[in-house]
Amino acid sequence: MATISDVASLAGVSTATVSRALNGKSTVDPELAARVLAAARELGYQPNGPARNLRRQEAAVIALIISDVENPFFTAIARGVEDVAHAVGYSVVLCNADENADKERRYVDVAIQERVAGVIMSPTPTATNVDLLINRGTPLVAVDRPLPERPSDTVLVDTRLAAREATEHLMTQGYQRIGCVTGPSGVRTADDRLAGYRDALRAARMKSSPRLVRRTEFKAAGANRAAQDLLAQPEPPDALLVANSAMAIGVLAALNEASRRPGRDVGVVAFDDVPWAELVDPPLTVVAQPAYEIGTVAAQLLLARIADNTRAATTTTLGARLIERESSHRGDLP
Amino acid sequence: MATISDVASLAGVSTATVSRALNGKSTVDPELAARVLAAARELGYQPNGPARNLRRQEAAVIALIISDVENPFFTAIARGVEDVAHAVGYSVVLCNADENADKERRYVDVAIQERVAGVIMSPTPTATNVDLLINRGTPLVAVDRPLPERPSDTVLVDTRLAAREATEHLMTQGYQRIGCVTGPSGVRTADDRLAGYRDALRAARMKSSPRLVRRTEFKAAGANRAAQDLLAQPEPPDALLVANSAMAIGVLAALNEASRRPGRDVGVVAFDDVPWAELVDPPLTVVAQPAYEIGTVAAQLLLARIADNTRAATTTTLGARLIERESSHRGDLP
DNA sequence: CACGGTGGAGTAATCGTTTTCTCAGAAGCT
DNA sequence: AGCTTCTGAGAAAACGATTACTCCACCGTG
Structure with missing residues (x-):
């Protein structure tokens, strides 16, 4: 594996010159630079990242x-982050914490140890050891959910308002007993969507009942059980607000099994616009979150903070958009 | 940021001892080890990854x-890889090449520069500069598609056979003019699925016509246009084999717009079982690929090759499973 | 002409680990 | 006791880049 000194001796110059020629940090004689480039190409030289990062005390990652x-919501964020980061020469490594505090901890440790330039994360409720990041002054941006207790740059969606509007939309359509299937307590988006749902009920002077609300992990299986449970009650809900797309799958499956048709029998609005929302029968009404944009904004904030870590923390709140389809239309029932 | 020598002086030992105590490579006096551990904890010591990797000449990544x-097919692979890798202390960094040879090149460069322990990839048709990896002897496993021209450990699905079986299934259901929407020429899975489709036609002595086949990128938009195009013909297909789930979305949308009902009017089988396949109307018949298992097998192969790079290259072929649902059932038409 | 300034290249220090030596002392053996 | 063997710990040499310094040659100016 060719090193910088191999290149240097082949080109007949010093390692310093090779470094300068390759990084363009300082001017070198064009003729020397050409020799260096030729030598590097001939040897298939690839700089040793760890050595470079050790010396520079920071990785462009x-x-x-x-x-x-x-x-899909998070992968869309990932694409947004990547597009912005790549444009300015940063690499992005994607880590899957899987809603698991242990894995999150582990990845935060890796990020610290590898001395990455910055971190963008959607924190778990406990957000264990992000303090380590903060104490070290590693630039950090939270997306989707704020960091509990600690200030930081944050990119959110006004999900409480969106949930309220979605619920009001269901009311406008004539649904009377609106239920809510949301994520675990402590996860900010789950809490906010529930709060927005309650805001709407309160504003309409409808009584909210815990029997209309279920909380489970953000997965299809849990939502499926929750929906079955809701529907099995003596006075089942006639509409449901569902907090994400995986959950929507579980809920729609439960409605199918119970032979209730979305829209006609039970109104459904789910968070996150997914490609298949128009394909299910009836098409699914959704709250579309600007996921890609969350990613681009977060990446820009992070880059700004890498450049200047003294700026005050900012919170950017983006809006969501209700996309009405048939799953929230009652039809012409009395 | 505390370094190993800070820990050493706080514990009153040499850096060598700290290193040994922390890595457990050699035996150190239990009392010293305890002092080291305490000092490390007190200082919040986190080893410097680049320095370690520089010295060790390899990163546990x-x-x-x-x-x-x-x-979703690829993210499921990712989870398989992660689960295996984490169990033995490796971190996984996920890179999104986006079917783009440039991005792929870039990530391969990053992998080389960072001296990762190994690479798992689904190569683009050109697979630019994987030669670099191979020449350097970096352990490499290809998934989903083989590396063009070059031998390497590979984990594939017998997608040609699966495509054949899916097509035969459509024949059994009584469809007469079966079409195929597949991915770009050169992408092995796209080619294989087309080949399997043709195998089935040939075996049944049905004539295959280029007018029944369309190739486009593996995305919904392209597949949508392809399907519209197919359906607008004088003699449109009465069934379609679709090469992945994103394409299935485009195809199903086209059928909707053309007011043709999957199953009854046009039989549909798509590759990749997705969570929403049972929710569309009618439920979608799919070829389920063992994505998670591809990931676990690939990771195991890679780990084996990291341990011993002299082994001969192996190819593991996993089977796919047809899951019959209503989109490929004609009903009782004459 | 002398002198300061400048540009360009080399020398060597440096980043923070791991690991090879080296060595002292303990332990085992005859 | 005298010898070898072994154990455990410290000193110091890597690893491969970047970059602060140094130095030389050349240029322009007073």
């Missing part, structure tokens, strides 16, 4: 720690 | 370069 690689 | 983060 940003770590993106997301809570679920299988959730 | 494996790079996973996939062609599309937004494709």
